[in-house]
Amino acid sequence: MTGSLSTHDLVPSDLRREWAALGLYPDRTLFDLFREQVAAHPDRAAVICDDGTTTYAELYGAVLSFAAALHSAGVRPGDVVGSQQPNGWRSCVVDLAVAAIGAVVLPYPPGRGRRETFALLGRSGATATVTPVHWDNFDYAATLDSLRGELPALRTVFVIGGEHPGCLPADPVMDRGNRVDPAAPLPEWIVDGDPDGPVRILVSSGSEAEPKMILYSHNALAGGRGAFMSGIAGGVSPLRNLFLPPLGTSYGSLGSFITIACHGGTLILVRKFSPAAAARAVREHRPTHVFGVPAVFQLMLGSAEFADVDTDSIRAVVSGGSKIDTSTIEECIARFDCNFVNLYGSADGVNCYTDLDDPTEKVHTTVGRPDPRIARFRIVDGEGRDVPQGEEGEMICRGPLSPMCYVNAPELDARYRTQGGWVRTGDLGFVDTDGYLTVVRRMKDIIIRGGKNISPVEVELLATRHPAVRAAICLGVPDPVLGERIGLIVVPEAGSAPGLPELTTFLTGLGLEQGKLPERLVVVDDLPLGAAGKVDKPKLAQLFTDAPVPA
Structure with missing residues (x-):
């Protein structure tokens, strides 16, 4: 390992192996899963974005091309590669190329400035990063260039959308025209990795002075988050998922690795959210599922652009990121004429959601019944003891979704993880007599x-x-x-x-x-x-x- 990423798994290894034996893990790397999807349907749309449509075959060629560029730049297995990009097909290329060479991708969205960029790249020991030259009136390439003297591990900066002195242009090595047979032998530097090994860092602002970074394995993403996607699919195949949150967020981790690599679906993206852009995406690309945060859906519902949009392709609207009010749920169901999924989750390894067939009352008032294929919940008192059903306490959870650890932050491991790898959510809740979980409030959100x-x-x-x-x-x-x-x-x-x-x-x-x-x-x-x-x-x-x- 050439970077300074310290990896350890707070979940016992025998428990991970038990989940694999039960079939809750695919026990394959995410790049291997992606190759299988390419072989199965090379001409299916993998990504539809502001730059047009990219098929699975085109995406695969671009992934191999950029993986070769990363390897040539000295990125090796276990290294961390930062990725700060607007939503688009190139973000998916970086995710999958980094996985292909056995490295770890650290995506974070545009909008995080110099201080947070320094914190993320510095604590993770990132050896390379990918960024636009400019985006939304901000000079990202110049910012990274100015940080190099303070980030000794950062050797390589790839830039998109132009050139910058001392940086490598990424556009020429993200070639969608390079069609490659997925059955052809792979270059020797493509790694046959460990499914229980690290592949992605999820970033959460949380309540810390600096963003928290949480390390996930191939199995935890493909198994835990993949099972969540299966649960909300409602039998729809192939999925056509319109993602309105940035792909660089925890929520956005359902994009490249889950929608594409695990499920062979189509990822529909808008570079920057607006109600008009979302309306155009629904009208033109006919998504089956729409993912967003409550504020996004409120903006869409109040927008004149959505007045005449045909939404009959939409199977479910999926809301996460924060608590949502009942009136917005009711309006979403009425306007989109579909199911509503109330998602409770976090980058720390938390997931619970309402099922497509749950009664309306439960969708309004709860976050569903915990799915043990993803994460099991316990409600505990201040001493960590389970409380009786129906009583309020702190929610802790553990399951196939559980991450490995916090990145180079033993103090966060001690604060947010308990014996055996359980995650302390910092939220208060209870389980009712029907097994549904209600989130009452954040312990610190007062x-x-x-x-x-x-x-x-x-x-x-x-x-x-x-x-x-x-x-x-x-x-x-x-x-x-x-x-x-x-x-x-x-x-x-x-x-x-x-x-x-x-x-x-x-x-x-x-x-x-x-x-x-x-x-x-x-x-x-x-x-x-x-x-x-x-x-x-x-x-x-x-x-x-x-x-x-x-x-």
């Missing part, structure tokens, strides 16, 4: 007003029940007397938003306590999304700083 803990999620879910409120975000606003006051940001339905007195009266009528009522209100046209495709709460918090304080 506003402390005058010494009282307040759940912002509770306020948000009630506020969106107002007929004039499409979406709501509740934040703590710093206050010199109370510590924090309760701020609410709302996106109105068509027409005017309610004022603060009207909204507090409405919330009081729903039973919200006086001490939890919003004290500051800001109205916005839409919710800004951050690099990970989730609501940019720091940007929204600034609105309270900029807005005048009511008398």
Whole structure:
């Protein structure tokens, strides 16, 4: 190993082998699974994006070509390769090429700036990275170039969309016209890797000062996340998955390795989300499944661009990333005329989701029944002891999806993993008598007003029940007397938003306590999304700083 990635698996190896014996793992590398898909349907669309359609055969040729470039640049098995790109076929090429040579890919979305890039590449010991020269008015190549003196392990920077001094152009070595027979002998530097070995790092902002990085094996992705995709497929084959989150996020890890390598489906992408781009993708490419976060679906539902879009191809809308309110669920079901999947998951190795056939009430109020093929859940008290069914406690989970460890961060291993590799979610929940899991709140996601803990999620879910409120975000606003006051940001339905007195009266009528009522209100046209495709709460918090304080 030429990089500085320390790998260890917190899940016992005999348990991993037991899951393989039960058929919960394919026990194949993701590159091997991808080659099988290429051989089975070379002319099927693998990726449809703003650059056009890339077939499986074309993608395979580009993967081998870029894998050769990585090898020539000195990337070896076990090395980490960063990948910061907008959604598109090239992102899939990097994922699969890195897997082919036995290295580990570290994708993260555009929008993460110099400080976070330094943290990710530095802690992981990345030896190479791939980035656009420019994207969205930001000079990524120059930023990486400026970091080289502080990142001694980083030897090679590949750039897309042009050239930059000291960097290698990636466009010439991502050749979609290089059609290669998948049955042909492979170059000697293509690695026959260990399915239980590392292949991808998932990044999560979490509550840490720096982004958390979580290391996953081939088996954990292909088995655990692959089983999730099977569960929501509803018998549809081939899948046509419209992914609206960035592929560089944890959510986006369902793209290259799962939709393509494991399931042989078509990945439909928009380079940068907007309701108009999403509407065009649905209209032109007829997806079977649409993946997004609640804010994305709220924007789509409120958009005039979706008014006349035919959605009859859509089998399910899949929402993850944060808790979703019941009115948005109901509107999605009505507008898209399909099933709604309420997904609870995280980069740390957490997954639970509502089934396509679950009763509507359970879809509204729970995140489904845990699937042991993916992750088993326990509800525990402060001492780690299981609590009786129906009682609230911290949710911990472990299963075939479970990651290996945190990347070069033993302090995070100690904080978030328990004996035997269980993941501490940091969330409170309970399991009802039907076996459904309800997530109550994050243990740290609270506003402390005058010494009282307040759940912002509770306020948000009630506020969106107002007929004039499409979406709501509740934040703590710093206050010199109370510590924090309760701020609410709302996106109105068509027409005017309610004022603060009207909204507090409405919330009081729903039973919200006086001490939890919003004290500051800001109205916005839409919710800004951050690099990970989730609501940019720091940007929204600034609105309270900029807005005048009511008398």
